[in-house]
Amino acid sequence: MSRQVDLVIMNARLLLESGIVHGGLGVTDGKIVLIATDEHLPRADKTIDAGGKIVMPGLIDAHAHIYDPEMPQHEDFVSGSRAAAAGGVTTFADMPLVSHVMSTQSVNEKRTRGEKDSVVDFTINAGMIDPSNIHVIPLLIQEGVAAIKAFTCRPFEANNGVLVLALSEVSEHGGHVIVHSEDQGVLDEFAKDFEGEWDAPVSHALSRPELAEYLAVSQMIRIADQTKGHLHIAHITTKKAVSEVEKAKLSGILVTTEVCPHHLMFHRDEMNRLGPKSKMNPPLRSKHDRAALWSALLRGYIDITVSDHAPCPIEKKTVGEGDIRKAWSGVDGIQTILRVLLSEGINKGRLTYHRLLEVASKNPARLLGLYPKKGCIGIGADADLVIIDPKREEKITSDMMFSKCGWTIYEGMRMKGAPVQTLVRGVSVFEAGEIQINPPLGKFQKMGGGFLLGEN
Numbered sequence: 320m321s322r323q324v325d326l327v328i329m330n331a332r333l334l335l336e337s338g339i340v341h342g343g344l345g346v347t348d349g350k351i352v353l354i355a356t357d358e359h360l361p362r363a364d365k366t367i368d369a370g371g372k373i374v375m376p377g378l379i380d381a382h383a384h385i386y387d388p389e390m391p392q393h394e395d396f397v398s399g400s401r402a403a404a405a406g407g408v409t410t411f412a413d414m415p416l417v418s419h420v421m422s423t424q425s426v427n428e429k430r431t432r433g434e435k436d437s438v439v440d441f442t443i444n445a446g447m448i449d450p451s452n453i454h455v456i457p458l459l460i461q462e463g464v465a466a467i468k469a470f471t472c473r474p475f476e477a478n479n480g481v482l483v484l485a486l487s488e489v490s491e492h493g494g495h496v497i498v499h500s501e502d503q504g505v506l507d508e509f510a511k512d513f514e515g516e517w518d519a520p521v522s523h524a525l526s527r528p529e530l531a532e533y534l535a536v537s538q539m540i541r542i543a544d545q546t547k548g549h550l551h552i553a554h555i556t557t558k559k560a561v562s563e564v565e566k567a568k569l570s571g572i573l574v575t576t577e578v579c580p581h582h583l584m585f586h587r588d589e590m591n592r593l594g595p596k597s598k599m600n601p602p603l604r605s606k607h608d609r610a611a612l613w614s615a616l617l618r619g620y621i622d623i624t625v626s627d628h629a630p631c632p633i634e635k636k637t638v639g640e641g642d643i644r645k646a647w648s649g650v651d652g653i654q655t656i657l658r659v660l661l662s663e664g665i666n667k668g669r670l671t672y673h674r675l676l677e678v679a680s681k682n683p684a685r686l687l688g689l690y691p692k693k694g695c696i697g698i699g700a701d702a703d704l705v706i707i708d709p710k711r712e713e714k715i716t717s718d719m720m721f722s723k724c725g726w727t728i729y730e731g732m733r734m735k736g737a738p739v740q741t742l743v744r745g746v747s748v749f750e751a752g753e754i755q756i757n758p759p760l761g762k763f764q765k766m767g768g769g770f771l772l773g774e775n
């Protein structure tokens with residue numbers, strides 16, 4: 320067979336759902352049209368020799384704060400999507416930061432910006448849910464914006480009544496509600512005990528105890544059980560909360576959850592050394608909790624990994640030196656998420672390639688209803704791919720980062736395993752440390768109605 324295709328990737332170790340196989344694939348019109356051993360690959364206009372490296376479906380990051388019309392100095396589709404491409408992320412779901420995205424107008428504004436500026440594909444999460452906008456949920460779902468954020472705590476606290484109504488809406492119309500779960504009452508009470516100790520960054524973590532997450536997650540699970548709506552717990556951080564999710568899944572409640580690279584990488588005893596950069600919500604936890612997160616990720620009780628990329632200008636961090644309460648909560652992550660999974664996961668035996676494929680690509684694609692168009696190497700799938708060198712050792716420095724913020728919490732760290740090339744629909748967007756394309760080609764992806772993730 321010598322069928323001509325647009326692109327061939329050969330001499331690869333393809334990470335398929337069935338395992339790793341040696342060979343290559345062919346791409347025409349941006350889609351994978353064949354998978355074969357090297358000797359059976361057709362001729363192509365362009366050939367990439369993967370040099371025996373791993374080729375996996377590009378990462379899908381379901382939670383990244385890329386663009387907020389009120390805070391364009393934090394990140395935008397230009398810088399954020401470049402950081403994504405350099406991190407092996409081929410589709411991200413933009414998450415509201417401070418501006419509400421609860422109307423077709425606000426969705427369309429983001430979509431237009433993204434299609435002008437993004438070098439990778441993207442979709443849009445809505446938020447934040449409050450009593451005035453519950454009625455918009457079915458409309459948003461119909462428009463392909465089927466993941467809607469809510470908070471149990473400030474600054475966007477919704478009470479249980481509102482959360483019951485929101486979960487009832489997704490139960491009826493599809494989609495899911497993403498809930499930042501920390502109990503506000505507990506946060507308020509614990510914060511009082513830290514008067515005079517705010518100069519120590521770790522006080523941020525200690526003033527937001529595990530109990531706040533445990534209570535909010537437990538309560539949200541009861542609401543999901545009652546309403547039969549798909550609950551997605553955002554950025555889970557503690558052993559106790561994971562155990563609640565585990566029990567809920569085993570009893571058939573439609574709940575999924577996610578974990579962030581910073582919670583897998585760091586623990587709270589490092590906060591005083593790391594300084595205000597290490598402030599985020601929920602905060603860093605104990606080593607014990609960190610171990611529980613890796614274990615649940617491996618065993619299948621944490622469904623997906625997300626970056627929760629939320630950087631800021633450095634001044635918003637340094638202002639917290641002396642009083643951690645003044646610092647911005649959030650860190651970079653979209654360019655380093657795959658590196659953390661490789662360096663701390665695969666290379667330390669905490670994660671298998673099979674689970675890496677599931678948690679970073681396949682499951683987020685299923686959650687967002689994009690699978691099998693995205694999230695797998697299969698015939699007919701978009702050729703969204705990342706070529707990985709699992710042995711490559713690199714020191715992370717801010718000058719290799721594409722984020723607008725100009726700093727990284729991973730500064731100076733040595734990591735083993737890195738994305739070396741990223742393709743979106745068959746076009747190389749990142750290679751040799753550089754963005755390869757101009758103009759951008761990112762397309763808005765409508766979330767589909769599949770939502771298979773919670774069903775098994």
Ligand SMILES: [Zn+2]
Nearest residue numbers: 382414627629
């Ligand atoms: Zn977030």
